[in-house]
Amino acid sequence: MDFQNRVGHKTGSGMPQTREDINLERKQRLKQLALENIDITKDPYILKNNVGMYECKLCLTLHNNESSYLCHTQGKKHQMNLGQRLLKEKNEMSTNKLNKAAAPEPKKIIKIGKPKYDVTKVRNKKNQRGILFELSFPNIKENTKPKFRFMSSFEQKIEPPDKKYQYLLFAAEPYETIAFKIPNINRKGRRPDDV
Numbered sequence: 001m002d003f004q005n006r007v008g009h010k011t012g013s014g015m016p017q018t019r020e021d022i023n024l025e026r027k028q029r030l031k032q033l034a035l036e037n038i039d040i041t042k043d044p045y046i047l048k049n050n051v052g053m054y055e056c057k058l059c060l061t062l063h064n065n066e067s068s069y070l071c072h073t074q075g076k077k078h079q080m081n082l083g084q085r086l087l088k089e090k091n092e093m094s095t096n097k098l099n100k101a102a103a104p105e106p107k108k109i110i111k112i113g114k115p116k117y118d119v120t121k122v123r124n125k126k127n128q129r130g131i132l133f134e135l136s137f138p139n140i141k142e143n144t145k146p147k148f149r150f151m152s153s154f155e156q157k158i159e160p161p162d163k164k165y166q167y168l169l170f171a172a173e174p175y176e177t178i179a180f181k182i183p184n185i186n187r188k189g190r191r192p193d194d195v
Contacts, residue, residue, distance in 0.1 A: 027071070030071065030074075031067035031068075031070065031071060032067075038070060038073075040066055040069070040070065043073070044057075045057045045058040045059075046069060049062075054066060054068070054069040056069065056072060056073075056078065058078065058081045058082065058085065059072070059077055059078055059081050061077075109173050109174050110174060111174055111175065111176045112139060112174045112175060113175065113176060114175065114176050114178055115135050115136055115137050115170070115172070115175045115178065116135070116136040117133065117134065117135045117136070117178065118133075118134040118135075119131060119132070119133055119134075119180065120132040120134070131180075131182065133168070133170075133180065135170055135178075137172045137175060139174065139175070140172045140173065140174075140175070141173075144172070145172075146170055146171065146172035147170070147171045147172065148168065148169060148170050148171075149168075149169045149171075150166060150167070150168055150169075151166065151167040151168075151169055151179070152166055152167075153165050153166060153167065153184075156179075163184065164183065164184055165181050165182065165183060165184055166181075166182055166184045167179045167180065167181055167182065168180045168182055
């Protein structure tokens with residue numbers, strides 16, 4: 001096909017460019033400008049994955065090369081997501097300031113000492129061994145129950161860990177928390193080392 005006599009044609013320049021050609025050339029020019037002006041290493045949202053493609057962590061999009069990613073950063077979707085991220089961060093900062101200002105001070109409770117206690121070894125009807133703890137908390141508030149908790153020897157920081165023992169803690173304000181060291185025995189009467 002002879003393109004010499006087409007409208008808009010200059011002799012020796014080939015055929016006139018179509019809109020697609022003009023858009024492609026413009027995009028390539030913009031990519032080159034972006035690559036020259038923008039330092040991609042300082043962008044916090046770029047991630048190069050194991051396949052060699054580039055990901056935008058903000059928009060969750062994949063790009064074949066750096067120039068494609070740079071074009072994406074100048075685009076509408078990325079700019080909208082950046083705006084939303086900034087708004088979210090501003091809101092979080094303001095709520096954090098409010099929370100810090102309105103945070104209640106921790107209660108300062110004056111401890112009045114250890115509660116009275118009595119520990120007794122017992123056996124039930126099936127001749128199984130047990131331990132009975134009787135604690136007296138006369139000065140706690142009405143309708144409050146003392147709290148208790150079993151603790152592994154690896155959780156506590158006072159003695160070196162020993163898997164042969166576990167601890168039973170009792171706490172009720174305003175008394176000090178007390179703990180009892182108990183042999184770690186399973187239902188069959190064996191320690192963890194015996195198994």
